[in-house]
Amino acid sequence: MWSLIQIELYKIFRRPRTYIAFGAIAALIVVIQFGLKIDGDAYASFLMKDINDTLTVDGKVLNGYLICYILLQLLLVHVPLLVALIAADMISGEANLGTLRLLFTTPYSRTHWVLAKFIAASIYTILLLIWLAFLALFVSMWIFGTDDLFLMKSNYVVLIEQSDVLWRYVGAFVFASFSLLTVTSLGFLMSSLSSNSIGPIVGTMSAIVFFTILSTLNIPLFNIVKPYLFTTHMNNWKEFFDIKVNIDNEAIKGSILNIPKIKTSLMVLTLHIILFVTASVIIIKKKDILS
């Protein structure tokens, strides 16, 4: 099985298309970091304009931690689309190329190949996320320095001590990996249904957009299905940055406000991954390879 995963990784990283996502993420992050470095104070003033009369904030608001949070908010919506480029091509791309029949006439079962391909696509996804974490968090920390993390939520503010931030990002990135792996498995399922690459890539992107809209709309009819949609749970990495307060309204260091919400989301995402991958295996096992 390890040989198959190695082969799949080798093929992924020999293709120029693979590096589009890495390049796109780097370009976006660098542009945003550059903009905030040049014009960051104005941006911070704009953020604080509503609370400047009631609250005085000392220190460096626009530090590496806040920049990372801003970047994640912007990018974790778009990274799934980049993940779909590779994941949705894993099986259909080979069917289109005609190489799937070469793989399926080797002495490894189709289940082995499908799982190896999924694991390889998952490794790619995780590497993409590590790349994102490196640029968004560590490079921002290096450029902008560190301080307490000051976040403006819809009707309250959160202030997290500097020493209490880094582990939350680790948690957020681990959570984000589940979100992106769900997208990977969805792309994979689409890929197993088709013999050309374009359909599954567009299909995966469309499904994400469609379900995201359903998850966002506050219509009673849709509220029934919302808890079961993976898109409802994908952005819950933000829960790592909601902190408990004591009776004096002081933040409790090391706490998370809603741990059950995170657990539920992780469970729903994991179930989606298992469902999508199992469906892919069954489809491929039953399929006649005609390409």
Place this chain on the structure above:
Amino acid sequence: MFGVICYNLSMAVIRVENISKNFGTLKAVDNLSFEVEAGQVFGFLGQNGSGKSTTIRMLLSLIHPSSGSIELFGKSIQKNRDTILEQVGAIIERPDLYPYLTATEHLQLFAKVRKQKVAAVNITKTLEQVGLSHRSQDKVQTFSLGMKQRLGIAIALVHNPSLIILDEPTNGLDPQGIADIRALIQYLAKEEGKTVFVSSHLLSEIEQVAHQILIIHQGKKMVEGVTKELLDPEKRIVQIKTMDDVKALAAIVASGFSQYLLTRKEGIFLKLPTTAIPTLNESLVQSGIAVLGIETKNSLEDYFLQITSNA
């Protein structure tokens, strides 16, 4: 741990019994049966779309048969797929490869998926065998169709399989390339004792290398026999045209000519010594059959073209 297949040389390496494959209402393969013995070059002939590739895909478990059974090395391909495929090398239709990998990388990649370790020297040897050693480090996207076909054959050979299945291996090759592949097939069977199953839509390609030939048309077996006998210049392929083919067939069987019968699916065809033709005619007339004509075919090629263009 990998399985080992033991079989003796007299055993059929491929045994196909009554396989059929339906795609909706289309019957791509219709009740096909045949056997291929160890060490043979078996020619599988038919026009494009006759069901050759579907049959080959079923042999390799890429397509699930609608009915019938397939055994390779005496074992069911459905039940022992992984163990069997360890001993099989194949190219199927077009030589589709990864354009961003080199020839050597392809062989390394496919050597790696074998449970038995493939030595690096085998990769070099195989590339030499197919005449690609001078382009071993070039990416496939720079290859001509013929070179891709050679690399496809190299992939089929790199792990030293006992059974080699080649689907239209000379597609896209120039005359020298065709001759090279023919020589390679003969070498593999004669010198290395491999069983080679080779399909083509051209009889001229097959008749020079195959010990046994099977002609398929619209998914059905039309004729099967030893190449030497089918191509025997002392015997002629004869088509009998009568007013009543059913009665004529009965008369042919009754008068002892059934051993010469090739097929009755697209007309009555016999392969028999030239001297026996008048006797056959006499027998038919004496049996009260209105013979419209007895047409002799000059070669197996004529016969092949006739049966594949008739239906």
